[in-house]
Amino acid sequence: MAVIGFVPVRGGSQSIPLKNIRMFCGYPLVYWVVRALSDATSIDRVVVATDSDDIEKVINELSLPKTTVYRRLSSNATDVASTESVMLEYIEYAQLSLTDVFVLAQATSPFTTADSIDGALQLYEAGRYDSLLSCVRQKRFFWNDNGTPMNYDHCHRPRRQDFNGLWMENGAFYVNKVAGIMKERNRLSGIIGIYEMPSHTAVEIDDPDDWLVAELLFRQHNRSCCDKGRIKLFLSDVDGVLTDAGMYYTENGDELKKFNTRDGMGFSLLQQAGVKTGVITTENTAIVDRRAKKLRLNYVIQGKRDGGKLASALDICREEGISIHEVAYIGDDINCLDLLSQVGLAACPSDAVDQVKRIPGIHILSKKGGEGVVRELADYVLSECR
Structure with missing residues (x-):
């Protein structure tokens, strides 16, 4: 059984051109999640799936351990193509075993760390779940369209410390076996578990405002964001x-x-x-x-x-x-x-x-x-x- 870290990155981005290799806190955005996967002791190999010559060049220049580039089909790199389509494409191309573990990680979540990847895989290997995803606990009050509260009693507003809130996907990563992905043709299947990440990891980079917020948060929570020992x-x-x-x-x-x-x-x-x-x-x-x-x-x-x-x-x-x-x-x-x-x-x-x-x-x-x-x-x- 192998554990594969998989990062799909397209060259086309409507909101931020070439977003995945734009500099983020001193490195191309995609670097941070690829580095986290590369540093995770539970990951055997890291695959960056792209249709872009520029992205491939950047990944190769980074020379991160365990990392290779897979050139995805252009038909699976369009604005309307699903992430699952390129996952299934690679699984078939690489002839992965049904027992292999597949970790889908998103480049737009630079807060992902090797510790969070290893922690999630440790939880997964306990065998209680068929698949799992990363989430943050969102302690916010939500309302329905008809003016009724969705997740609390407004007549008895709870204190924050007494409020469980709701789980929200932060889009950082998803874990499943190849067999589950192929059966459901989805990143998640069967009994699904949740791996909790810190609240600041809820920020995903989809537009320029997100970028500014993410860099400020990243510098606050990652004092070594210029990457220790890397300046030569x-x-x-x-x-x-x-x-x-x-x-x-x-x-x-x-x-x-x-x-x-x-x-x-x-x-x-x-x-x-x-x-x-x-x-x-x-x-x-x-x-x-x-x-x-x-x-x-x-x-x-x-x-x-x-x-x-x-x-x-x-x-x-x-x-x-x-x-x-x-x-x-x-x-x-x-x-x-x-x-x-x-x-x-x-x-x-x-x-x-x-x-x-x-x-x-x-x-x-x-x-x-x-x-x-x-x-x-x-x-x-x-x-x-x-």
Whole structure:
């Protein structure tokens, strides 16, 4: 008997285009549930079923253990196709045993953890249920269309602590045997059990407002949301980040830049922790070369314009054998947007331009450019992400 974690993700999304690989708290949205399944000791293998080249590329770049990509049929990836249709498609394709356990998990529920997956499978293996689903206990008062209360007596309104409420699907995951899925052609069958998850996991990401709420909740309940130990490369812009963006000239026309020494210590601490460091800037000056040499940076890339920053970072990733999601980058202006939108940990000074601050999941630092923002983010990486 095998236990398969199954994540169906389509390339098409009407409300949020390419939602499943849009950056959520430093990683593509689909990463969080795939990582939870991958980390769960009860799961033998993880399958991401997609029709999208872009999603397949992202999953492969993440290099998560036990994880493979299955290219689902386009006919089962339309707006009207059911999730069950792709489940049954894969079961037939992979010739799964009737006794195999199938865990359907949703990418739009990033709050799912390995502990919740293992806990649910432990409950399932006790043998009391034929299938089960994740729910939250909703302590809200519901009413019928005819003006009558559905789940309480309004003449004797209960206190919250005395009120059981109702179970509500949070859409995180469903567990069933292959035999049950094939018999009922449904994710649930037979005697159905409930695995309770925390109330904040009720948030599903179906529209832009959900996204904003989910990120706030995720950061509150997942202090390590930048993923501990995953940052292997730390990159920074120069002007407006390592400097205050001021342009200083002598009477002879020589250009000057003011750097903050605390940033130098930030780079040094990162290097001591085994994190590679570098700068990528659109300018090309001897001043930056001299500063980078003094800081002993691993990479100094200057003169990159028109989207070249992302290409340069990807070149470094290939050289280092890492993913772009294992990179932290600080930028402050629109020429940093492409790279900031792709890295695992994106950050900006407090005085960055508004377009940068609006990047979903970006870490807005408390300091302005030139005031030690690299040191601030370095401390965050080394304390929160280690």
